[in-house]
Amino acid sequence: MKNIFKTFICVVLGVLLMLTAVACNNNQGGENPLPGNYSRPSNPNINNEFTATSNTLVAYFSKTNTTKGVAETIQELTDADIFEIERKEPYPNSYTPTTEVAKEEKDNNARPELATYLPDEVIAQYDTIILGFPIWWHTAPMAVLSFLNYYDLSGKTIYTFATSGGSPISESTADIRSNTQATVNEGRLFNGSNETTIRNWLDGLGLIFSPEQPELPENPVNPPVNPDDNTPTIPDDEQPNDPTAFNPPQDNRPGAENTNVLVVYFSMPETTNPDNMTTEEANSTVIIDGVVLGNTQYMAYVIQDNSGADIFRIIPKIPYPTDHRTLVDQASAEKAQGARPEIKDTIINLDKYDTVFVGYPNWWGDMPMIMYTFFDTYDFSGKTIIPFNTHGGSGFSSTISTIRRLEPNATVKDGLSISRNNIQDAEQQIVTWVNGLGFYKPSETPSEPLGSKILIVYFTAERGNTENLANYIHSQIGGDIVKIEAAQPYTSQDLNYSIPNNRPEVEKAENARPEIAQSTYDQIDISEYDTVFIGYPIWWWTAPMIVGTFLEHYDLTGYNIYPFSQSASMNTTQFDTSMEFVRECAAEANVHEGLFARASSTTTINAYLTANGFIG
Numbered sequence: 001m002k003n004i005f006k007t008f009i010c011v012v013l014g015v016l017l018m019l020t021a022v023a024c025n026n027n028q029g030g031e032n033p034l035p036g037n038y039s040r041p042s043n044p045n046i047n048n049e050f051t052a053t054s055n056t057l058v059a060y061f062s063k064t065n066t067t068k069g070v071a072e073t074i075q076e077l078t079d080a081d082i083f084e085i086e087r088k089e090p091y092p093n094s095y096t097p098t099t100e101v102a103k104e105e106k107d108n109n110a111r112p113e114l115a116t117y118l119p120d121e122v123i124a125q126y127d128t129i130i131l132g133f134p135i136w137w138h139t140a141p142m143a144v145l146s147f148l149n150y151y152d153l154s155g156k157t158i159y160t161f162a163t164s165g166g167s168p169i170s171e172s173t174a175d176i177r178s179n180t181q182a183t184v185n186e187g188r189l190f191n192g193s194n195e196t197t198i199r200n201w202l203d204g205l206g207l208i209f210s211p212e213q214p215e216l217p218e219n220p221v222n223p224p225v226n227p228d229d230n231t232p233t234i235p236d237d238e239q240p241n242d243p244t245a246f247n248p249p250q251d252n253r254p255g256a257e258n259t260n261v262l263v264v265y266f267s268m269p270e271t272t273n274p275d276n277m278t279t280e281e282a283n284s285t286v287i288i289d290g291v292v293l294g295n296t297q298y299m300a301y302v303i304q305d306n307s308g309a310d311i312f313r314i315i316p317k318i319p320y321p322t323d324h325r326t327l328v329d330q331a332s333a334e335k336a337q338g339a340r341p342e343i344k345d346t347i348i349n350l351d352k353y354d355t356v357f358v359g360y361p362n363w364w365g366d367m368p369m370i371m372y373t374f375f376d377t378y379d380f381s382g383k384t385i386i387p388f389n390t391h392g393g394s395g396f397s398s399t400i401s402t403i404r405r406l407e408p409n410a411t412v413k414d415g416l417s418i419s420r421n422n423i424q425d426a427e428q429q430i431v432t433w434v435n436g437l438g439f440y441k442p443s444e445t446p447s448e449p450l451g452s453k454i455l456i457v458y459f460t461a462e463r464g465n466t467e468n469l470a471n472y473i474h475s476q477i478g479g480d481i482v483k484i485e486a487a488q489p490y491t492s493q494d495l496n497y498s499i500p501n502n503r504p505e506v507e508k509a510e511n512a513r514p515e516i517a518q519s520t521y522d523q524i525d526i527s528e529y530d531t532v533f534i535g536y537p538i539w540w541w542t543a544p545m546i547v548g549t550f551l552e553h554y555d556l557t558g559y560n561i562y563p564f565s566q567s568a569s570m571n572t573t574q575f576d577t578s579m580e581f582v583r584e585c586a587a588e589a590n591v592h593e594g595l596f597a598r599a600s601s602t603t604t605i606n607a608y609l610t611a612n613g614f615i616g
Contacts, residue, residue: 263304
């Protein structure tokens, strides 16, 4: 009897497991690969005019042009070919119907036909595909899987990137892996087309396009100070090459000029295996998309990218060990002995620079000894030295004193030290510091002096909370204040969020730029100002699209922009998304970290204004 009962229970459990598996299978959507069952469309539209000019292709799907913006930036930085994946039957224009169609496609594991396909012989010429898409229902749109299933991509490498307000990229990358024979590398999630962020990602992958290197000078203009040093000059064809360096070629960066500013840095460690890092190593590095970079290296790149400077990396002639414990032992011994490790390449034409940013980590409250070698090698008389450091603790001030002792005829600034534990979060602080010293990218340098007044502008459509916040800021810092009025005012019906396809929702989905009333522009002569506070509520998890209209109406190159906002939920993630939007729309301005506070939180507001130097 017991055996019969056990058999019955096993049968029942087996049936339940089968039903569960079927149910899960029916809900997986894009997770169900189709390569074995996929049939190409009977009459596809082939673009036979498309030719391959590179071995890299940027392929992307975009509904509201957000992903398109990122894809175009990637294409410019990589010099790759670019192809837009489009559904043959376009998705609905409105947000809610689009989500419904996308959900139905995912549930049915559909592969919609595409508007255009590339010839097989064109696809065959690409080694690398950078694949971008928005995240819909936790995965890539099914049109992206249609693209993958159409081609034989075996042997190729795919790097994914996505745009999303909050969903991770990991689920969609897993779906892509199951729909192609290519090697798929999980990439980066972007909330906007910020060039610095995209450049850092691509540079870490080695995908940045680099024009031909310029010839190096035959002889160093500033040889070592020691007259007895007869070290021969390295011939041009033996110049060291560091393909793993995280810096672009000197004097060959897009938009760069032969400036009088140089960024020099030493950075460790350089391990490329983040999975085997110790806690100490992890605390000394920044990891971007699986590529391990020294914090000082990352900070140097941000400074270079926002100053238009040349950049030089100090590389030891005998590499330091990448094992953390061994590195600690060696560096400690060098410190105790007062050693001067040799530098691999000491050829810098220092005469062309009058300002030198010098970066290094903090080792035992001091600079690494190779920095002493660097300062012994060159004469900085009459030049300005600006130190920077990624330790954030004690010891930085003493290193500055050391530099002043080593270079008594130079002007040595106090510099900037950033905590190594939040180096990526501090990127805007670094940019603000660089701009505050008077350095900008060449394209960001204002052609005419800016005005000196403060402008406070704000948009609010209904309750007046943003208006109250704007008025309080105005009462504390003065300046002019102007309300942004829409040419077509927003009604209560427009702002009824319970109605599908309400006006703010549609504007957000379409990345629209609602027209601003001329009366707003009539009140503003932007040339009178150098600082603009811009306030707004949070609509559909970001700033209202009319804020983009205002920012894109003016040339704000070199202006200081301070966003401020509040919302009913006070969700900081939504405010961060709005900040990305502001930075996209005011790409040539210096957009500072914003203020997210209720109008009643005067202590928070005053602390923000004090920290940014507007009140004492």
